[in-house]
Amino acid sequence: MNRTSIRKALAPSVAVLALSITLTACGAGNETTDSGSDDSSSAETGTLTGELNGAGASSQEKAMEAWSVGFQGLNPDVTLNYNPLGSGDGRTQFIEGGTLFAGTDSAFDDEEGELTAANERCGTDIIQVPSYVSPIAVMFNLEGVDSLQLDAATIAGIFDGKITSWDDPAIADLNPDADLPATDISPVHRQDDSGTTENFTDYLSQASDGAWPHEPDGLWPVKGGLAAEGTSGVVAAVTNGNGTIGYADASQVGELSVVDVKVGEEYVAPTAEAAAKVVAVSPPVEGATETDMAVEVDRTTTEAGAYPVILLSYLVACQTYETQEDADLVKAFMEYVVSDEGQAAAAENAGSAPLDAETATRAQDIVSAIAAG
């Protein structure tokens, strides 16, 4: 029969197709960020050479672009690679010694033994400094309403599905001047595991006086409801619907209206200064070492002008490195990131909040002690 010849012709093409599909699947996500690596034209002020590899939180990616350009401008012979794999992979690679530094949205802790493992990798306690502070905006899309004031309990009620209509008395009481329609509320959440969700739910559970019955989690804890992939997915879903409300990094919300959140007795908009203020008043985590600046973000602050719905991301490094070259590179880079200049560059490129003076000074002291050992 002729059929066998078709099979013969088909088999290789099937194999090739299958192979190419697997290959593309593996290929995705391996891109390295080395934007501006050929920035050698700028003034030669640094004497450092070599390659500095880091990986971790994708939230810091945009800021890292700015730092990469700025740092390599100062040190033209250094190549900085930051792989925005996500916090989890960043921590794993750091522990395994694959990278010199890591970026992570949730600080190293010992829930799964990661802090101990990281300390073992370094030989001494690790350095953890806040590098990227960004307000998380609660944005909404509702015809005829441009501004809205809400408190934590009401936001929790909306996202938990308890408050289902925009003209609910709970919302109307907080917004006496607004003309609220009877539209159904469609809350949108992230379907991927993300630092944004973890920080947002942490805020809700701490600040809402029990209106939010769930634990803080990187994965959205409420069953059902509208979900979308990534920050851009949430923004797209909120933009495309009517009566939708969602949360995202404040620099990414675009044209959407944002909610002013009640802090103490006043309503605060998600601005950079208000976000940085919260970091300054937050207490350190339990058992934090001298070089560990991880904080429990104070979500219930009543400090005037503070905005407690923030995402705080850390850079992690060792106190000592085996070679002088590695130590010099990491030290110079970390010093640049927590410097006023570095923070300003990130603010401009990523819309993040520069660290306040006190936090920045302490971070600078810690990273300037990095040495070879």
Add this chain to the structure above:
Amino acid sequence: MATLAGVFIFLTIEGVPGFFQEEQFYKGAGNFWGYVDHLLFGTVLAATIALIVAVPLAFGIALVVSHYAPKWIAGPVAYVIDLLAAVPSVVFGLWGINLFAPKMVPIYDWLNAHLGWLPFFEGPVNPVGTTILTAGLVLAIMILPIITAISREVFTQTPVLHEEAALALGATRWEMIRLAVFPYAKSGMVSAVMLGLGRALGETMAVAMVLSGGGGISFNLIASSNPTSIAANIASQYKENTPGTLHVLIATGLVLFLVTFLVNFAARWIVAGNDRKMAR
């Protein structure tokens, strides 16, 4: 084959511990089966929708191109369909969430208003259109070119003598296709559908971007909360993984691998069985 074996060995070694993780890693589901069942359901449902839409369309287009249309129109049509295969899945995802899904909302409203008594179209309607039906339709468009291209190739391979013999016996063109082309091309058509199904089951980015996932098992096709697919779930959860969740995710990957393998195997077996019957 070596690649396939390598993938299988990796999945088994890394995935098997995922079956026996502590409860916290299953995100409230209790055990592995409770975690994976709705994912499996979502994967199969989205792929089924895609196949129901894409297969008749693809065979139709392939027949038109190979047997009905004049050459000057068949060539460009085939070319354009093939081009669809070159569009990356993220692009389909972007198109799906920003343009296609919102455009589907009025249609879903209509379906709910007129066919709401069916369990498939119960309200309330997803206000953004990011439903499993949308995801299935996007998948259908993505697998269309593969199925079309392969079945077109097989259709054109039918011996001209068979076709002419059928026509000479007084068959109409459609009867000729049923008598001569389909029996001849059957195994090739199954191959085409299997490749399409493989892509639909494994498609990651487009589903993750378009679908509003996170829901449980439900046949409602137009709701806000849908079961997501295994591949899309891995993509969503992988970024912030910890060692424990990673094992669970790889274990779900192993389940997907086994399902794909079983479906392929079953299809081959059915075709082979038919061949045996015909040979007798």
